[in-house]
Amino acid sequence: MKPLLLHGHERAITQIKYNREGDLLFSCAKDHTPNVWFSLNGERLGTFNGHNGAVWGIDVNWDSTRVITGAADNTCRIWDLETGTEITTISTENAVRSCGFSYSGKQIMYTTDKSMGFESSVYVFDLEAGKQLLGEDSLMKAQSSGNKITSAIWGPLDEYIITGHENGDLVKWDVLTGNQIQRVQEHKGTINDLQHYKDQSMFITASKDKTAKLFDTATFEHLKTYKTERPVNSAAISPIRDHVVLGGGQEAMDVTTTSARAGKFDARFFHLVFEDEFGRVKDHFGPINSVAFHPDGKSYSSGGEDGYVRVHVFDPPYFDFLFEC
Amino acid sequence: MPSADSEIKSSWADQVEQDEDDLPPPSECIEGDTKVVTEYKVNDEGKKVKVVRYYKIEHRKVSKTVAKRKTWKKFGEARNDPPGPNPTNTVVSEEIFMQFLSNKEEERQTDDDPLNKLKGQKIVKCRICKDDHWTTQCPFKDKLGALPDLLKDDTNPGFLAATATTAAATPSTSQVEDKMKAGKYVPPSMREGANRRGESMVSSRNRDDAATIRVTNLSEDVRDSDLQDLFRPFGNIARIYLAKDKVTGHSKGFAFINFLRREDAARAIAGVNGFGYDNLILNVEWAKPSGTS
Incomplete structure (x- = not known):
């Protein structure tokens, strides 16, 4: 395969995400301008200019009309996708770590970091209510006492929010009451990323403890573990085959202080069920911070600490490959 | 910078080249389902380069919403x-391949191969009695068990061979002499005795080196006393130097033994080289004179 190199960022990529149809690819980085690309040919549709800090999270709603970004400049912004104009800015006490549209697109959630006397919290806003567009009267606010929320996604039917924490906890929050419904600790390190399977029946976590784990969304039952020998920054599940892709690598801050062994920065493919690694794609020059499968399962993208987003379209050998056990 | 450039008079030839710098305008043409974009530019070395890019035009049937998004105006940067x-933003990078791992059938095949090759060959050879079994299973394997005859019998062929090699030592100097005879120029640094500085300075060291052997592939647990036990039968030892790790005090795996007599050293080499000691096979050879590495 010949990957498309998307060079729209000057700093490390923090998250990439496809829209529902997969024709658009959103990327945000530690520079201040999230980008949106046509995934087919790598053409840049536009940039969302306005943030003044590292953008940690990006999401697009179901019908690809709005985009939400959360950044370290203590704002969460909602953009009109067609024109790239800002619709509203929600000011927060702290840096926004992750954000997302609910399935309906009527509600948004974001999580904030813990600092300056504020606890790490989850917020939910209703976009239909005028006041809440300005960041007042949140529909739900829940504090995570103690450990920081590092990733968050909506649960199915917009009933709850799943958050991954610094200490490896997974928590399910009720959207209406803000109560914790469930809490499990399967990981020993920070959960860097959470991604749903296409039907949201299960999700995959990527953790600094060098593993990625598969969970049942409804029961939080730990199903599978994918082990590597470096921190995992992101993991995604293929929508068409029983595959998961893991992206990671040594932490950027450790790269210069540890021995320069090449080959830790490749995207690694595991079998969903058998937990065995069967393939690798090596092309980033730094740790991979975010991976995403195209909704048609025929390509995937990865965004790395090197500031590049790479769009890979699978070759026939990938589809011919049969896992032997 | 620009002002400095303008002051320096460039040469006549350069000026002519610069005057010719106007490049043909980029062109674009569509042939069937490929779009060809031709551009001209000057590369880093100052040479003109023609860049031709081929794009494949694809028509795809997509949903209305996706098709509509394709017509959106670009925004932001x-x-x-x-x-x-x-x-500038989108580059098609080099072809890469997915490496498939653990294809078990292939693994099995590669496992089989080396064994097949070895079939019908004598794999194992004892270093002590040269028979068809492992050295550890040799009936004569007891410590230096095979050595006493070697020590007693001075006409042992192994010993002779060892002394022969000492006679043929310092081949580099003889080569140099050959070269001199052939009438070729030899730089002073390569001539005989070039690396011999002051005779008096090195003399004591030289004497040492002559009867010094180097023992490598020692195990970590070896102590000075072990070496003494091992090499005392061959003759009087002047000095044993066992390289040790400063921190742990373990051996670094090599040692130098200075014998008083060169013949003893030769016999030690013949006797102990290839000898199994502490599960490792010792490698014993003449120590290279220091400073020749």
Whole structure:
């Protein structure tokens, strides 16, 4: 395969995400301008200019009309996708770590970091209510006492929010009451990323403890573990085959202080069920911070600490490959 | 910088080249389902380069919403980009391949191969009695068990061979002499005795080196006393130097033994080289004179 190199960022990529149809690819980085690309040919549709800090999270709603970004400049912004104009800015006490549209697109959630006397919290806003567009009267606010929320996604039917924490906890929050419904600790390190399977029946976590784990969304039952020998920054599940892709690598801050062994920065493919690694794609020059499968399962993208987003379209050998056990 | 450039008079030839710098305008043409974009530019070495890019035009049937999005105007920093991918942002990188791992059938095949090759060959050879079994299973394997005869019998062929090699030592100097005879120029640094500085300075060291052997592939647990036990049968030892790790005090795996007599050293080499000691096979050879490495 010949990957498309998307060079729209000057700093490390923090998250990439496809829209529902997969024709658009959103990327945000530690520079201040999230980008949106046509995934087919790598053409840049536009940039969302306005943030003044590292953008940690990006999401697009179901019908690809709005985009939400959360950044370290203590704002969460909602953009009109067609024109790239800002619709509203929600000011927060702290840096926004992750954000997302609910399935309906009527509600948004974001999580904030813990600092300056504020606890790490989850917020939910209703976009239909005028006041809440300005960041007042949140529909739900829940504090995570103690450990920081590092990733968050909506649960199915917009009933709850799943958050991954610094200490490896997974928590399910009720959207209406803000109560914790469930809490499990399967990981020993920070959960860097959470991604749903296409039907949201299960999700995959990527953790600094060098593993990625598969969970049942409804029961939080730990199903599978994918082990590597470096921190995992992101993991995604293929929508068409029983595959998961893991992206990671040594932490950027450790790269210069540890021995320069090449080959830790490749995207690694595991079998969903058998937990065995069967393939690798090596092309980033730094740790991979975010991976995403195209909704048609025929390509995937990865965004790395090197500031590049790479769009890979699978070759026939990938589809011919049969896992032997 | 620009002012400095303008002051320096460039040569006549350069000026002519610069005057010719106007490049043909980029062109674009569509043939069937390929779009060819031709550009001209000057590369880093000052040479003109013609860049031809081929784009494959594909028509795809997509849903209405996706098709509509394709017609959206670009915004933000991409506002002024021409239609199609902007080469500054979007690069098609080199072909890469997915490496497939653990294809078990292949693994089995590779496992089989080396064994097949070895079939019908004598794999194992004892270093002590040269028979068809492992050295550890040799009936004569007891410590230096095979050595006493070697020590008693001075006409042992192994010993002779060892002394022969000492006679043929310092081949480099003889080679140099050959060269001199052939009438070729030899730089002073390569001539005989070039690396011999002051005779008096090195003399004591030289004497040492002559009867010094180097023992390598020692195990970590070896102590000075072990070496003494091992090499005392061959003759009087002047000095044993066992390289040790400063921190742990373990052996670094090599040692130098200075014998008083060169013959003893030769016998030690013949006797102990290839000898199994502490599960490792010792390698014993003449120590290279220091400073020749």
